Amino acid sequence: MNRDTRTKLIAAGFGLGAVVLMIVSALDGRDEETASADASAVLATIGDEELTEAEFEAFLRFKRVSLRSDEQSERVLGELVEREALAQAIEAHGDLDTALLEAELREFRKEQLISRYFDRFLRTAVTDESIRNYYETHADEFEDRKVHVAHVLVRTNRRMTEEERQAALTKAREAYAKLQAGEPFAAVAAEYSEDRVTAQRGGDLGWVREGTISPRFSERAFALEQGGVAEPFETPFGYHVLTVLEAPQTVRRPLEAVQADIRARLRQEAKEAEVERLRGLVETEVSEEGSAPTSAQAAPSLAESAEADEQAEEG
Secondary structure, eight states, rough: OOOOOOOOOOOOOOTTTTTHHHHHHHHTTOTTTTTTTTTTTTTEEEEEEEHHHHHOOOOHHHHHHOSSHHHHHHHHHHHHHHHHHOOOOOOHHOOOOOHHHHHHHHHHHHHHHHHHHHHHHHHHHHHHHHHHHHHHGGGGGGGEEEEEEEEEEEOTTTOHHHHHHHHHHHHHHHHHHHHHHHHOHHHHOOOOOOOOHHHHTTEEEEEETTTSSOOOHHHHHHHOOOTTTEEEEEEEEEEEEEEEEEEEEEEEEEEEHHHHHHHHHHHHHHHHHHHHHHHHOOOOOOOOSSSSOOSOOOOOOOHHHHHHHHHHHOO
């Protein structure tokens, strides 16, 4: 009985689990010449085939199973023995398209090779030093402008009638007129603002980062001089009367806050460069005669396989 075919039958029928016995050994540099005596110890005999300790350990690594007790070890071993027995029975008596199975498993092996290679490659592709270097040489990417503002808000919503909306604008204009007449902003905010949280502290919104709240709000806030008051303007929240309490500042986000984003960016760049390097190692030619079949689902590209593996790892 052909052992490779039997292993592939196990994989196809029951989740591709046993096919990794061959793949993992190859990728980890394990072969029959370097395997220890313990690794070749026979754990079970199924039909005329033996299941070794090395194969069992490879199965555990593939499934990411950490054995915590003898009972769990026996249960997992029992599952593997059952798969082996079923595969032997199917090969001997089942009606299965083995040619199609062989093709599918060849593709599976390619995916595993790509996946495991990039998993190992990306572990060391980006260092803490390279992250710090990127942070220092791209400082402008991590700078934010912020301004300390206070506002009076008269709320509006899409359900309002035109008459109700006009009344809201009139109220905002009244607040603006009082400010122009010299009344303290905090007093006007307490009287007119419908933002209950900020009205209690004189309309103070604190330091607002550029681009937050709304584009129009940012535009007005960063255009004002300190102490200036903007005429009523509308955002999705309603009509605002705005003043600048402290002039805009530019602050740099700390490395700790952005290093995850930098790492992801550098990993992506490193992966794309490595994909191109690997592609250049193999000469390829696509025949101009005929065309690829359209009925079968397209297999993922090298980059797509690596991307899927990275997303699974991060998830």
